[in-house]
Amino acid sequence: MFNIAHSFQNDAVGNAILYLLGNGFRIYIIFRFISAATNTSQPKRKWLPIAYGGFFVLNSFMEIFFHLPYLNLLINILCLLLLVWLQTIGWSTRVLLVLEIYGINIVCEWLMTSIFNVMGIMNHQDTKVELFSDFLMVLVFLLLEKRGKLKNGGKVPISSWLATFFIPMFCIFLSCGIRLSDFSQTFSLISLIGLVLLNVLVFGLYDQLSASYAMEKDEQLQKQQQRIYVHQIESQKEMADRVIQLKHDLKNHFLCLLNFANQNDVEKIRNYLENLLNQIQMYSQCVHTGNDVVDGILNFKIEEAKRWGVCCETRLQIPIQLKFSLTDLASILGNLMDNALLAAKNSAEKKLEICMNYEGETLFLTIINSYPADSLKVNKQSGTFFTTKEDANQHGIGLKSVRQLVSQYDGILSLSHTDTTFTACVLMHEPMEKEMV
Amino acid sequence: MNGRRNRGDEMFHIIICDDDESFCSKLEESVLRTGKALNEKFDVGVFYSAEKFYEYLQAGNHVDLVFLDIDFPGKNGVEIGALIRNEREDESIMIVYISSKIEYAIELFQNRPFNFLEKPLDTSKLERTLQEALELSNRTKQKFDYILSKKQHSIWCRDILYFRSEGRKVELVNTGEPLIFYDHLSSIEERLQNSDFLRIHQSYLINLLYVKVWKYDWIQMADGEWLPVSKIHQSKIREIHVEYMKGKQERV
Numbered sequence: 024m025f026n027i028a029h030s031f032q033n034d035a036v037g038n039a040i041l042y043l044l045g046n047g048f049r050i051y052i053i054f055r056f057i058s059a060a061t062n063t064s065q066p067k068r069k070w071l072p073i074a075y076g077g078f079f080v081l082n083s084f085m086e087i088f089f090h091l092p093y094l095n096l097l098i099n100i101l102c103l104l105l106l107v108w109l110q111t112i113g114w115s116t117r118v119l120l121v122l123e124i125y126g127i128n129i130v131c132e133w134l135m136t137s138i139f140n141v142m143g144i145m146n147h148q149d150t151k152v153e154l155f156s157d158f159l160m161v162l163v164f165l166l167l168e169k170r171g172k173l174k175n176g177g178k179v180p181i182s183s184w185l186a187t188f189f190i191p192m193f194c195i196f197l198s199c200g201i202r203l204s205d206f207s208q209t210f211s212l213i214s215l216i217g218l219v220l221l222n223v224l225v226f227g228l229y230d231q232l233s234a235s236y237a238m239e240k241d242e243q244l245q246k247q248q249q250r251i252y253v254h255q256i257e258s259q260k261e262m263a264d265r266v267i268q269l270k271h272d273l274k275n276h277f278l279c280l281l282n283f284a285n286q287n288d289v290e291k292i293r294n295y296l297e298n299l300l301n302q303i304q305m306y307s308q309c310v311h312t313g314n315d316v317v318d319g320i321l322n323f324k325i326e327e328a329k330r331w332g333v334c335c336e337t338r339l340q341i342p343i344q345l346k347f348s349l350t351d352l353a354s355i356l357g358n359l360m361d362n363a364l365l366a367a368k369n370s371a372e373k374k375l376e377i378c379m380n381y382e383g384e385t386l387f388l389t390i391i392n393s394y395p396a397d398s399l400k401v402n403k404q405s406g407t408f409f410t411t412k413e414d415a416n417q418h419g420i421g422l423k424s425v426r427q428l429v430s431q432y433d434g435i436l437s438l439s440h441t442d443t444t445f446t447a448c449v450l451m452h453e454p455m456e457k458e459m460v
Numbered sequence: 461m462n463g464r465r466n467r468g469d470e471m472f473h474i475i476i477c478d479d480d481e482s483f484c485s486k487l488e489e490s491v492l493r494t495g496k497a498l499n500e501k502f503d504v505g506v507f508y509s510a511e512k513f514y515e516y517l518q519a520g521n522h523v524d525l526v527f528l529d530i531d532f533p534g535k536n537g538v539e540i541g542a543l544i545r546n547e548r549e550d551e552s553i554m555i556v557y558i559s560s561k562i563e564y565a566i567e568l569f570q571n572r573p574f575n576f577l578e579k580p581l582d583t584s585k586l587e588r589t590l591q592e593a594l595e596l597s598n599r600t601k602q603k604f605d606y607i608l609s610k611k612q613h614s615i616w617c618r619d620i621l622y623f624r625s626e627g628r629k630v631e632l633v634n635t636g637e638p639l640i641f642y643d644h645l646s647s648i649e650e651r652l653q654n655s656d657f658l659r660i661h662q663s664y665l666i667n668l669l670y671v672k673v674w675k676y677d678w679i680q681m682a683d684g685e686w687l688p689v690s691k692i693h694q695s696k697i698r699e700i701h702v703e704y705m706k707g708k709q710e711r712v
Contacts, residue, residue: 311562312564313563339562343564380709381569382569382572382705383671383672387705387709389706389709
């Protein structure tokens, strides 16, 4: 076994190939890590391939021809700084990111080296240690991503994630196996190269999967917005229908009253008019702020609430014109009202309160609803709320999209609850007018 | 600034300004009744025309709070509000708009109204509004002391818009001429801890009551000046903003 290891090390070409491959893989992991951690929409894109390519060439050249650990460390850190510098993020984040990447890199390398030293497989100068540490880096990276530390695309379900996780893990295991067994050096080399390629491919697949999940999420969001539009149109149609109905009714009412008048029956006329007044009072309970989106959605939802026996209270002090995009406002209000209504109609108290205020070009919206005792699950650690909605696909999408929309206006969605009521608050700033920018 | 005399007296001066005479007398009665219940001295005056009310202000009379109807023949509530804020530069008078419908024009909000009341009158809402107005008025009846040319002076907190620090000097921007004296913003912040002042930047300490436009990274004060919100304070200030709006929503 020692013989094989020895001859392997002498094989300079094989070593160089393996090193180049490993280095390329490591830079790919770093690239992924940086782009996932910063989630930048417009980095200085045209420089990116050149920068990463340069990093690879410089790093490989220095390692193969000089092999000075401290020089390598310096170049590594400088290159990382340059790569992170190309991302449009704050200074503190940049430094943190470099430290994080290099920290993980060093820890993985150190860990692998010491494991191998303990097992006595090879001395720590061996370049193949880096290969193993790269597999370990992939693992750490995946763990970080799963913990939600990195904001990358859509959420991949746990099963796919586990599959991606186990591949590098078994690669470490397999590599150890290959080193320990009596395979010929060519076979070992090919196997190790194969393992690296396998990891790259799996990573690529994982990225594709993540992107497709992100796309699906976008589609769901769009559908939600469409749904709200349809709601609004329906509500307007309902209003129009009611006006026609009212006209028709009015004619009948007058005929009826005329009939009573002809009979000189004042008492009947009085009763009839009182009855009509009561009916009108019931109709006038609808919201009328003059803002079409707010009126449309609230009236539609309040109508629905009434059908479920939910008691609604509104306190609205907003201007007729608001500078938010109509779809955004409709989506935010519609989603929050949907959630509130769903909880309120299943609760014992059946209460819903909607407050909207406007001050200093800022909109403040509060929706308070009662909820059934067993329906709310709070994740204490992250402070997020889960609804126990039956439709698993819709799970949490509503609040997530509200949060995203609100953040577009530098705003915030805050949720809180007592034993019986759930409160959602939205604060968002009106966008600046063009001439002011 | 004409509205500053009589500040020291204990009376809370309220004006009702509406062309609907029966509503005026009903509101006046409710206000006086609430004053009695709260054990506060209210001085209530009634105007049936917005122009007459404005003349009264121009004559130098102090008003703490006005119930101002929106729909007037002639000059309406929006215009009078704008005159008070822009022409008279009176930022401290509280304007409570009264309307029979809850359709509000954007211009109303630019006059920084204290609240809105709908017709027919909801007495419990009126009580809440008056209570909040009194609380605010008492809170701002604090005095701020500063030393200028080795002499101690003082100014009502409600007259202060914001402090701007430049080196060792502090500029106090108020409803009158700005005052400049030597002090540290942090020490001023400490002295004003229980009031509505908020540090938004190393160089700015603002009075929340006089925010005209509130953005995430900028705040415009009632005098039209845009002040920056420093990056490290932004998210914390947004939380304070949420709490401030929440408190306001619960009370009025």
